[in-house]
Amino acid sequence: MSYIIDRRLNSKKKSTVNRQRFLRRYRAHIKKAVGNAMTQRSITDLNKGEKIAIPTRDLSEPQFHHGQGGVNDRVLPGNKEFVQGDRIPRPGGGAGQGGAGSGASDRGEGMDEFVFQISQEEFLNFMFEGLELPNMVKRKLAGNDSFHTVRAGISEEGTPGRLNVVRSMRAANARRIALTAKKRRHLKTLLAQLTEEEQKDPALRDRNKIQALQEEVRALRQRIERVPFLDDFDLKYNLLVRQPRPSSKAVMFCLMDVSGSMNQATKDMAKRFFLLLYLFLQRNYERTEIVFIRHHTSAKEVDEEEFFYSRETGGTIVSSALKLMQKVMQERYPSSEWNIYGAQASDGDNWNDDSSTCYQLLVNNIMPEMQYYSYIEITPRDHQALWHEYEGVQSLFPDHFAMEQIIDVGDIYPVFRELFSKRVTS
């Protein structure tokens, strides 16, 4: 007797834990690969999985086995030309003479890297591992502890209004099958016997037997019918739970210089930086909004497309952007409700007089409201007045203000990590 079971609906991800153990063990390799990928990828597919290659030797699970040398006797199939006593030169300088019959070992030439794919989620996890949003405060809206209800599976108990009909019927059906299977199998054989008996020549029929069988069939049918169609414990209810609605939200201000001195390559670098920051914020806050502000001599709030791709020329007045940012903050993002992050990218050019205005604006109006403000300067040249003024800001707000210089694309990720690396003493 064989039992046939449909297991296809069982959980599929049995190996998930083991896979995670594997990723955990090789996180150093994976992090390195992720870091490399970050510098090579184009902007649009930062948010994807990644192929990871790990040298096979680092993955080996060692076993005692024979090495090369000594006397090695082997039997091979497919002899074509040899006779006993033939001598054959060693092929390929002794390579490929792996231990006789050592079955599954794939070592040797061929695969020297173990390549596999990690998902987008895992990729981002590794990308932001060890990073932390500085001064992350969950600012709660006073008195607004709102809840929303979400479905949370199936429960054995509940109000009639939440009865899950499909699940209940399925459970009832399963129970009926389980409770009557044996009886019905028996019934089937009885019926077969009965028809066999009835089809016999009337003279040969055994009336007593037929009667006994009919009696038994009737009793069995009754017992099958007695199994209730729907029982109490078949009932399944939709389970709803109330979840508090997180009230922490973040807004990120992206400020970029689009004056004539910023070329497309510089803007690309800035964009990558903003993108990283955006992904990072998204993982930390339930809701993240972005405000794009670009400026040359005057500042303007724009959408993403225009922010990155439209070209402008002209001089540079950085303070115009800061003023606009301050205005937007006051109008739409009161710091009592929002966690405010600022990121500014520029090539360092500014009207000389303007840099001190920027300093004043930042120190007096903007920084007190900020969670964190990061400034990156994308230039291979020497720093100018703006940088030096910003150094002053940094000394006043060492925990909330950070600045770094980026020279080429490869610097972005390291600089980003530097800006947001976990600080032990904060």
Added chain:
Amino acid sequence: MMGGKVREQDKQLISTGSEWTFELIQEYDLAISEIAAEFGLDTYPNQIEVISSEQMMDAYSSIGMPVGYNHWSFGKQFITVENNYKRGRMGLAYEIVINSNPCIAYLMEENTMTMQALVIAHACYGHNSFFKGNYLFRTWTDASSIIDYLIFARNFIGQCEERYGLEAVEELLDSCHALMNYGVDRYKRPYPISAEEEERRQKEREEYRQRQLNDLWRTIPKSEAETGDDDARRFPEEPHENILYFIEKHAPLLENWQREVIRIVRKLAQYFYPQRQTQVMNEGWATFWHYTLLNELHQRGRVSDGFMLEFLQSHTSVIYQPPYDSPHYGGINPYALGFAMYSDLRRICESPTEEDRHWFPDIAGSNWVDTLHFAMRDFKDESFILQFLSPKVMRDLKLFSIRDDDRQKEIEVTAIHNEEGYRAVREQLAGQYNLGNREPNIQVYSVNTRGDRSLTLHHFQHQRRPLGEDTQEIMRHLHRLWGFDVHLHSVNDGEITASFHCPEPGMKAVHGRDDDPMLIPAPI
């Protein structure tokens, strides 16, 4: 309920399409089981489980077992399988069968009806009867308790992880896995394992072990003169081949839970030991029977010609043996060799030639079913080949043996498939399946109980063959388990040819947190 159609008589096709249904699987199973019974195949009850390809990959990467403890190496295995499958480099095996009672066999939902029938014949009646009949499986494994034991192992290791940390458990398992093949009793029959029993006895063992250890290590040196004496009682008095067992019982520093984990790995190694010794026999037996059973179905008119064509196509690819110089050559295909041998045995019984009467006087012309069952029951690969490899099979496979001696400039062909060579080739091939030759023979030789507590192992070289390049790595694992210095000497004809030490002389072993113990130079 299932299988609504009433089976009438033979001469009626079970199915014609390639789609399978549960009813059809049941009918095929019934039809096959009837024929199997006629041929005297004695099996455990079957539990046939239909699974998806993803679940098959899961099963694959947990050494085919339905439950298992967690370890990164299984994750690696899973990723490998998944990669190969996605790239289409590997068709998933159509079947996995577990030596348990009831015998669990997996069918993949993607397979056609023909393939399902093939798997049922192969796994549920071929492998299953082998598990139940072969002496190695009968004596070394306990089919009825393995699943329970696996659950016990999984829970125990899970608890250890919670209590002592993932890292500690992972390191320990790494070390145990490295020595897994040396955790087997080759000659002593083990007690059947049982999960309940294990749990009950775990406590007792803990106390007992502690007492024993104390006894061993209490031997305080009596006088200076005695410690340096070579005649001092050696421990262990006899060399030990079961290294993991020795460590479990005698390593001085291990915690009780660590000993339990070693024991679990040991028990699993023991469970898989018969499988490693009966590849050719087991696969050959299953292949022979799926071939025989399905052909019988065809002869009785239960399956169509189309069914047979599809079946034969996958059958021939399973038993294909590429020649040694083919790029596809990857050793001798156990399916091919085993199938050829069992088929030839049947031929020898049914229509023996003069040659067969000369080589196999006892079985030529005998009842083939009895002879095959005999050949399945009481042998392992090595003895099976030594006993039953016929000249005809050697000729068909064109087997020849070579000797690769590193002291000679060229490889010598020592024997081929001819009258003078048959016996030599057969012996050689049998030796190739002797685990004793295949794996280095390493034994625990002595423990310095009165001095630095170091553990010394001896590797007895077979045909001067040295140890592979992994050896130093494994020494580190041994050192981690033993806790004190570990030495390994390769011995050839009473002469030490190579020595491995951990820590290496002049180095100090440091156990890294993440990595294997790293070796750093000792401060001078």
